[in-house]
Amino acid sequence: MLLTGNIISGEFDELMNEFSLQKVKHFTTESTIRESQLKSLYDYLKKHEKDIDGQIITLYDQMPIQLSQEEINLLISDLEKVQLMFRQ
Structure with missing residues (x-):
């Protein structure tokens, strides 16, 4: 299932139950995100969503x-859409 959000886009693999961030x-990137990783990022961003200076995230830790x-x-909204894709 494809997702084209405001900040991220990628494809959800229902068989593997993971999101491929593109x-x-x-x-452009090629990273696989498991549900636990997505939740950690989401929780962190929710805690810092009011930071007026914003945040810095890294791709490939570099x-x-x-x-x-x-x-x-916008990224929080995108992540909420991805969270709904994970099977419970």
Whole structure:
């Protein structure tokens, strides 16, 4: 199942029950996210969603990506959509 969100896009693999992240903002990537990783990122962003300076996330633990406060909220919304894809 494809997801094209505001900040991220990728494809959910129902058989493997994981999300393949293909794009973050305008950066192309190829990362697999398990449900526990998604929850950790979501919880962290929810705690910091009101930070006026935004947050920095990294791709491959090397490439920093600055997220504004508005982009954090958009990413939270995208992650909520992905969470619904995971089977309970």
